[in-house]
Amino acid sequence: MKKANIFILIALFIFLLGSQVLKPLSGKIYAKQTLDPITGELKVQTHDPLSKFMWNFSKEITAKPISLEQIDHIVIDGPKINSGFPPGSFSSQLNIQNTGGNNFYCRKNNFLVDIDHEIKDRTLFIHADNSNMFGMNVNLENKTLKSISINGMAMRLFYEEADSSQRAFEILYANKKSQLTLEPIYYREEAQTIKNMNLSLSEESTFKFNNVIVKKIEAKLDNSMMDISEVERIDSLQADLKGLSHIRGTKKAKNNKAFVQVSGNLDYFNKHSEI
DSSP states (O other): OOHHHHHHHHHHHHHHHIIIIITGGGSOOOEEEEEOTTTOOEEEEESSHHHHHHHHTSOOOOSOOEEOTTOSEEEEEOOOGGGSOOTTOOEEEEEEESOSSEEEEEEETTEEEOOOEEEETTEEEEEOOTTOOOEEEEEESSOOEEEEEEESOEEEEEEEOOSSSOOSEEEEEEESSOEEEEEOOTTOOSOEEEEEEEEEEESSOEEEEESEEEEEEEEEEESOEEEEEEOSEEEEEEEEEESSOEEETHHHHHHTTOEEEEEEOOHHHHHTTTO
């Protein structure tokens, strides 16, 4: 065997070792989790043997999901002003999907945990603080929320739409310097498609689309910023701007034949239109 072939085989072995062994050794458990809508049981589909082994030694589930059957709005509040954490500094992730019943639950170290919350007038208020670093899950199998509001949070959003025309929520609000990034669900290999996104951003909040396909975006921005420069493809964007608001990536979207309509106070937007 030639030395060149030996080197190729060694390089291939190192690559496979890194992707299949060393990556799981980072301590993360790579798995998809869904709740059985009838029993409330958490079902787990692991992605590699080591993740399966680690999952089997995880702590048992002690908390119960919060029913969304009588809920129209979800409000997620970040740290309080006197907590020592400025708005937007608290980091978490929010998974929204049209499966697993109609419920809300939180995960920490891959098991369910209780979270400070209250329900008032068909609104679920989630109170996050600096001691809770978890992933939040919103399951909506046959229900559409009227709104989801995120206040003072830095969040990665994962949104998986069902094949039907049902939407998980009518509008998503980002307030109080929230920093949100919508990303593909990590176990997908192909580009993820989202049919509609209706957004309202205020109080110096930001919303970024990262490597997803979006059919239609409707947005209202008040002293905030939206970034579509890393979107895989966008078909239509309609946005209304107030104050020092801006949208990055509109030139790229137009070059890709997207319909882009921006209205409102465009002074700041026009000064930065090349960004």
